[in-house]
Amino acid sequence: MNLKDLKIQIMGSGAIGSLFGGLIQLSGFDVHFVARRKRLEVLKKGLRIRGLIEADLDVDVSEKPENADITIVAVKAYDTENAAELLSKVDCGVVLTIQNGLGNVERLSRKLKRVIGGVTTYGANIKDDIVFYAGEGVTFVGNDGYISEDALLVERVLKESGFNCYAVDNISERIWRKAIVNAVINPITAILKVENGRVLDEGLWSIAKLVIEEGKQVMERLGINVDGLEEAVREVAVKTARNRSSMLQDIMAGRRTEIDYINGEIVRLSDEMGISACANLLLTNLVKAMEEK
């Protein structure tokens, strides 16, 4: 089978799903977009991408998933279970999650076969129904302990579509490292309504260190490598110093955040392990209180 004969499906065609689907379709693949509510109506009229590229595409979009060779899950973490239920009604092929947060692979795997993990630093947002391609990044896909055929297939499709993409054998470590970055930067910036760089201020960095330490304890118990974690968080804070985190943007727009699946998941796992995660609990509950305002 020719690679370009593969059918790719995007489950959740918001900012990052539309960007991935749009770039994959532009390189010649047949792409099916799954969307709902306002986004479904918008995409029926076409997908508009601006920013690092400019493209206007007619897309195949519906509310229901279809059979596909590869399905990319790009719903918010709190919608994962519902997405998995809908996908379980069709043959969705290899299932790749590019979501943020912890536990997405596990939640999808309860209902679906051939799930592989993923993590991406590409950046996109939607304004006035237009997808803004804000930043080129890197995407890692795969499993733990081995490089699977499914991960290699996804890597080929994404590379062919112009993505920096690598199949890896330590996807949990990569997912956890991004989650710890998000556990530090996202709630602190959302609560204080400040840009990412402010977490480097002395007082805030002392909170950051507690959040990282608690995350580290869980990671170590799960057998995940924690080398250089604090330095890695610091590096992202420096590189994205002028950014407004996604959680700050969600809070400002009155949207639900992914806090339960980032800091909240560290707290849940710590409880299960009988260890303390006070800093993560505090940040989780403060952000939840802000969501309820």
Ligand SMILES: NC(=O)C1=CN([C@@H]2O[C@H](COP(=O)(O)OP(=O)(O)OC[C@H]3O[C@@H](n4cnc5c(N)ncnc54)[C@H](OP(=O)(O)O)[C@@H]3O)[C@@H](O)[C@H]2O)C=CC1
């Ligand atoms: N945006 C980015 O740059 C990046 C995002 N991520 C992660 O990717 C995930 C998605 O983020 P993002 O694209 O920003 O979020 P968006 O809210 O823009 O997109 C999610 C989309 O999924 C839709 N959706 C949810 N459930 C269903 C369903 N059952 N059927 C059809 N559509 C559904 C939502 O619809 P509705 O709005 O109606 O709920 C929404 O359009 C998150 O986990 C995020 O943290 C990771 C890296 C970068």
Ligand SMILES: CC(C)(CO)C(=O)C(=O)O
């Ligand atoms: C890396 C960071 C913190 C960049 O803003 C991010 O992933 C987010 O905002 O969700």
